[in-house]
Amino acid sequence: MSTPATASVAPDVEIVRRILAHIDAGTTDEGDPWREPVANYLDPARFSAELAMLRSFPSVYLPAAAIPNPGDHVERTSFGVPLFAVRGHDGRARVFRNSCRHRGLTLVEGPGCAHALVCRYHGWTYRLDGELSHVPHAEAFPGLDVSGRGLVEVGSREVDGLIVIGPLTPRPDDRHAESAMAALSDGGAWRDKLLPAERLVYVDATPRPMNWKVLVEQFLEGYHIRSTHKNTFYPIQYDDLNVIEAFGPNTRITFPYQNIERLRDRSEATWTTDRRVTYVYHLFPNVMVATFPDQVLVVVIDPVEIDHTTVTIYALTTTAVAEALSRAPEGTTGGLSLLAAGGSEDNEMSEGVQRGLHAGANDFVEFGTHESAIGRFHATLDQRLEWCR
Ligand code: FES
């Protein structure tokens, strides 16, 4: 690819320089074009292969701020596997397969906080570290090894504001999965943007009638800003003007706001991108971390079926903004409703793409040189599918 993958991303000042140069020249970052076969969005066999591959690599599971305190727990199905995360009394976040060891009921439903996890069906009880601690009428289970029947843990790490899970179906001695884990375990690229947003203020999980890759693509280019977001983002941003940086299998796309031009008259020492750009970090394969004025969104794109995907949005903010919001919720609704309006425009396009792919007009989906982050996403996906063959 023409965009070399470095370990991290450029400092904010360098990003401002690149954006101002693009504004002056009427240009944008460019890379290789890509053609993706339409069948890859419609073929259930391809989807099965992707799901199997996705389960054998690590991924971002949750923002850590979703479970800040001991006992906090949340569930989500990842690549078809029901999981939940819980913070223990020792402060450690752990991820478990969401299934009771008695008859298999999903143990955790929705978010909550508890000293212990009690199954709703027959009352088997687990400690926050996953150990089975109580079985009602235990005499009815002769030979039950209570100490060996704790919840089944999935390897995970909490790094720089994110909880990252290891492979759900690990393959033996998999160096590819190890290097993929390393790429998600160094938050140098996003740490200073995500960590201050330590308060979860909103979660929404919505099923969408489209392939998960169409949803990923939706975040990775600014070529659609004028056409799709005519009355929402276009009046405050730029059409087709992005900085694109690859770091490992991940990508950061910068979407500047027009107020960035005010920095021209100021000394570089005072330059900040805060409230002047949106950074979208694509943490391969299925998570976006997107910065906005006063909030950071962590968007998790969970493939469900070939043409169905669940999108979960975790909205995070700083403690100061969260407190201001709770005192005067109407104060920030302008920005939030603009974001919601822009998001629904994106989803309308993505739904239309999925419908249109059935028309038989195209053998491939065409991505131009201004959409190179999408080509890179598909190239990495193809490479991992190849490794799993
Ligand atoms: S299924 Fe959980 S206690 Fe029976």
Ligand SMILES: [Fe+2]
């Ligand atoms: Fe968009």
